[in-house]
Amino acid sequence: MNHISSSTKPFLLTLRSSNAFILMAICLAAFTDGFLYAVVVPVLPFSLRNQSGIPENDIQKWSSYLLTVFGGATLVTSPLAGWVADCGSSRRIPFLVGLFLQAMSTSLFLVSPRVEVLMVARALQGLSAAVVYSVGLAILVDTVGMADIGRNAGYFLSSANMGVLISPLIGGVVYSKAGYRAVVIMMVSLVAIDILLRLIMIEKSTATNWAQEEDEESGFHRPILARSPSYGTLDSNRNQRRNKLKSNMPAFLRLLVSPRALANIYAVFISYVLLSAFDAGLGVFVKQRFHWESSAAGAIFLAIALPSLLSPIAGSLSDKYGPKWIAVTGFAVSAAALFAIGFIEKPSFWQLASLYTLLVIIGTGIAFILPCVADDLTAIANRLSSPSFGTSDGRGAYAQAFALFNCGIAGGTVLGPLWMSSASRFGWQIVTLVLGVLALSACVPIAVFHKETCEGQDQMVDATSGQTC
Numbered sequence: 001m002n003h004i005s006s007s008t009k010p011f012l013l014t015l016r017s018s019n020a021f022i023l024m025a026i027c028l029a030a031f032t033d034g035f036l037y038a039v040v041v042p043v044l045p046f047s048l049r050n051q052s053g054i055p056e057n058d059i060q061k062w063s064s065y066l067l068t069v070f071g072g073a074t075l076v077t078s079p080l081a082g083w084v085a086d087c088g089s090s091r092r093i094p095f096l097v098g099l100f101l102q103a104m105s106t107s108l109f110l111v112s113p114r115v116e117v118l119m120v121a122r123a124l125q126g127l128s129a130a131v132v133y134s135v136g137l138a139i140l141v142d143t144v145g146m147a148d149i150g151r152n153a154g155y156f157l158s159s160a161n162m163g164v165l166i167s168p169l170i171g172g173v174v175y176s177k178a179g180y181r182a183v184v185i186m187m188v189s190l191v192a193i194d195i196l197l198r199l200i201m202i203e204k205s206t207a208t209n210w211a212q213e214e215d216e217e218s219g220f221h222r223p224i225l226a227r228s229p230s231y232g233t234l235d236s237n238r239n240q241r242r243n244k245l246k247s248n249m250p251a252f253l254r255l256l257v258s259p260r261a262l263a264n265i266y267a268v269f270i271s272y273v274l275l276s277a278f279d280a281g282l283g284v285f286v287k288q289r290f291h292w293e294s295s296a297a298g299a300i301f302l303a304i305a306l307p308s309l310l311s312p313i314a315g316s317l318s319d320k321y322g323p324k325w326i327a328v329t330g331f332a333v334s335a336a337a338l339f340a341i342g343f344i345e346k347p348s349f350w351q352l353a354s355l356y357t358l359l360v361i362i363g364t365g366i367a368f369i370l371p372c373v374a375d376d377l378t379a380i381a382n383r384l385s386s387p388s389f390g391t392s393d394g395r396g397a398y399a400q401a402f403a404l405f406n407c408g409i410a411g412g413t414v415l416g417p418l419w420m421s422s423a424s425r426f427g428w429q430i431v432t433l434v435l436g437v438l439a440l441s442a443c444v445p446i447a448v449f450h451k452e453t454c455e456g457q458d459q460m461v462d463a464t465s466g467q468t469c
Contacts, residue, residue: 272408328443342429
């Protein structure tokens with residue numbers, strides 16, 4: 001404790017380390033990540049031509065490259081970000097590194113509109129996203145524990161989706177009214193607020209050390225953390241693991257050989273295949289089939305995006321009743337809607353009403369899937385963080401588990417648009433039929449490998465075999 005007593009106690013320590021403040025900071029980081037990803041989507045077709053000097057025939061190609069490089073960078077770096085966050089003594093350092101990468105990427109948008117510079121900027125955004133999801137969700141687990149992780153993961157996911165939802169509209173309006181530089185200044189302003197909150201936030205473990213030091217000075221002793229003793233939540237367990245030299249399998253390798261963990265990662269992957277496929281193809285479909293203008297085409301995305309705000313409710317239900325059958329139902333309902341949406345062909349009243357309804361159903365299904373998957377993946381990481389498992393990672397397995405969650409997101413955002421691009425070859429009905437089959441395929445591993453809850457507590461499962469302990 002000497003390193004603490006030699007420095008000044010942080011100002012407003014209680015507030016800065018409170019659950020509410022940490023949740024707000026993490027959710028703003030998720031919102032910023034989603035906002036920066038999507039704000040350039042409506043801008044790129046115009047800025048590539050006007051600012052970057054790309055020929056008209058190459059704009060679609062470079063727009064796709066700039067979106068794909070984001071997902072590729074996230075996919076490659078997420079496991080590393082999770083491993084570093086779990087092995088270090090603090091998650092704050094990698095979280096601030098992600099902040100630095102985010103600031104660099106935004107600065108590059110401001111420095112030059114050259115397409116080579118934009119590619120580097122999008123890659124840096126992808127690296128930042130890897131940190132936000134992997135480390136941010138792990139900090140949430142450290143903060144709130146296992147009891148409400150489904151609900152809080154729902155807040156996190158809703159924040160990211162809200163950023164994706166509103167940024168294209170805002171970006172398009174700002175670009176049309178004030179130009180490219182105004183869009184970048186807006187991005188810089190949001191990043192500045194994100195920087196402020198991340199720097200102000202203090203991890204629970206740091207605050208606990210300060211409280212323990214004050215108690216020692218006053219002769220008072222209390223438990224390190226006022227939480228129920230569950231695997232992976234007590235700092236004392238982490239300290240024991242950090243002080244032992246072990247050569248055991250790293251946590252992310254245990255996760256990769258766990259059928260239950262792989263079922264969750266596959267569920268995330270399929271969810272984002274569905275979402276990104278509609279991101280890429282829905283606007284083109286209504287433009288070509290219904291001859292809609294850009295404003296109407298943009299508005300229809302609200303039908304599939306707005307249900308993401310239900311994620312905290314889904315997370316609360318998962319915390320109370322278990323994630324298994326909620327996730328299975330979400331995929332089954334989404335699959336049925338995907339099968340039906342392929343029959344939408346004409347802009348008649350009933351078909352348009354059906355289109356909006358089916359999109360809402362798909363969006364709602366996915367909104368109920370993702371918090372459940374995050375909840376169950378946290379339970380697996382919690383088990384791996386038990387000293388009895390002997391993982392060599394000092395802070396458990398949470399960041400690595402969410403890194404793989406993020407890999408599922410990144411992989412889905414790469415494959416979804418690629419499959420939807422084949423609609424011109426196979427037709428809308430075949431493409432949506434295959435998406436429905438993919439949704440159904442995710443039901444099977446979840447139904448087989450997810451475990452029921454018992455009196456609100458997850459059964460302990462051997463992460464390498466999927467069998468109940």
